[in-house]
Amino acid sequence: MKSRLTLSGISIEVTRKRIKNLYLRVYPSEGRVALNCPWHTSPGKVRKFAEERLPWIKKHLQNGAVRKGKQEPAYVTGEKHPVWGEMRELKIIRSKKPQSVFLNGAGVIVMLVKNGATAARRKKLMQEWHRAQLKQEIPKLIKKWEPVMNVSVNEFGVKKMKTRWGTCNIRDRRIWLNLELAKKDPGCLEFIVVHEMAHLLEKHHSPRFYRLMDKFLPDWREREWLLNGGV
Numbered sequence: 001m002k003s004r005l006t007l008s009g010i011s012i013e014v015t016r017k018r019i020k021n022l023y024l025r026v027y028p029s030e031g032r033v034a035l036n037c038p039w040h041t042s043p044g045k046v047r048k049f050a051e052e053r054l055p056w057i058k059k060h061l062q063n064g065a066v067r068k069g070k071q072e073p074a075y076v077t078g079e080k081h082p083v084w085g086e087m088r089e090l091k092i093i094r095s096k097k098p099q100s101v102f103l104n105g106a107g108v109i110v111m112l113v114k115n116g117a118t119a120a121r122r123k124k125l126m127q128e129w130h131r132a133q134l135k136q137e138i139p140k141l142i143k144k145w146e147p148v149m150n151v152s153v154n155e156f157g158v159k160k161m162k163t164r165w166g167t168c169n170i171r172d173r174r175i176w177l178n179l180e181l182a183k184k185d186p187g188c189l190e191f192i193v194v195h196e197m198a199h200l201l202e203k204h205h206s207p208r209f210y211r212l213m214d215k216f217l218p219d220w221r222e223r224e225w226l227l228n229g230g231v
């Protein structure tokens, strides 16, 4: 037997069944909340049960909304985009000047685009900007760490990578960094640069590798956590 209960705008599907206890379940991806209860539970008891768990319900529904929001951004004015670990507002300006992207004094990402620039084109511009940001920061980090670690890097590059934050070609002493790092806290980029440079001293993720990481960057675990915990 099904009925509905609405609490602070949230519709809860109540199903009476042959069970002993009350159960509540949130399906974040569908935005659905279901409450199962024994046949003869009073409406007051059902309501109280749901009310007490309202903060929990809201939290779980929100998590679903956040995940849904991870869909492809539209690259339009007002949208928030991550840069160096901070969410920044985007402002699109139609302009006859050459297309460019920059942070203005108020911390807004300003994107100058030609009339008719598609969302795909704006996405490309954002990625080129991210790449430029990384290409500016990476050499500084390599220069900082080369004398400390007593290694030398021949070359570095930035590219889109699906499963890794960085790679190191030991023979050519070349490191590759993931384009997505421009969205993360700068400390995360440094962690990956040091990690890849440490491979020039130790090929494998062996105990020795982690001893080197602990020596050079004692807080690398925090940085790794930050890197994998969203922006």
Ligand SMILES: [Zn+2]
Binding pocket: 195, 199, 205
């Ligand atoms: Zn590694």
